[in-house]
Amino acid sequence: MGSQLSEFALIRRFFTRPAQRARLGIGDDAALIEPPCGGLALSVDTLNEGVHFLPGTDARRLGHKSLAVNLSDLAAMGAAPRHALLALSLPSVDERWLEEFSSGLFALAGRYGVELIGGDTTRGPLSISITVLGEVPLELALRRDGARAGDDIWVSGELGGAALGLACLQARARLDEESRNALVQRLEAPQPRIELGLGLRGLASAAIDISDGLTGDLGHLLERSGVAARIEYARVPRPAAFSRLADAELERELVLAGGDDYELLFTAPAARRSAVETLGAGLGLPLARIGAVAAGAGLVVCDAAGAPMAQSRSHDHFAAPRP
């Protein structure tokens, strides 16, 4: 859509809100903030059209998801989100698209008191890169390297739902319209588990958010912690739609290795089991204990009889194609 809107008018109209916490927000060469007295958690994530989302994805949901995937990283660190920077590459200026995109982004930002304090706007293939800043006392940050043998392994919510939504969009899976819409919503509008991350400070020994699939992301945590783990496939919570799908092989692939759920995976000492359960109940968020950390290296996924299962690989942008 042709438009006379200049870059600066676009930034002013769609992305500038009055600065609240920041000393200086959008409009200067850099934003200015007072550094938090505890610690600062920083992270950046990019979504490229055709790689991270399908062309034609609803702009409002895309605005939400672009920020949600970044807030999920802060949640996995136990950080309270504070500020964000948005680098946007746009093929053209489509005012309606920008209106929807920014409203989705600001709706989620408002929910967590996140302030957009700067960014960059360029012309190019559609790409959204957001940098987030959050606060966390350094000694309470949830890192990947704290898991110890004997710890329980927990996940929030359900896994495989976003990947099943994508499979529906790609016609790899067939479901009734209602299930399909609910699953596509998980894919396009994930909920960052901020409150859980904050509640896990001082309780979890390690944490990671599941962006690329359970086995791969758990694998990263195990590697960083220098430990092994055993999880039970049947205990991994998944959407009820999988039972209607009745495709055991696809189910296993999506539940173990499907990406985009943005749930938290964390470890905690077995002695803290009831504290974890109390936290989940208080948040109204199901937390499932799916296995345990052990000494050594490697991950074993067991079936209900305790026998090891063949594993699916998680998503990796640069991995060689599957044999």
Ligand code: ADP
């Ligand atoms: P400079 O050329 O000095 O880098 P810009 O002209 O790129 O500055 O940006 C002007 C102001 O608008 C800066 O404060 C920048 O942080 C902000 N800004 C630019 N693009 C965005 C965006 N997409 N979202 C939020 N702020 C933006």
Ligand code: MG
């Ligand atoms: Mg610039």
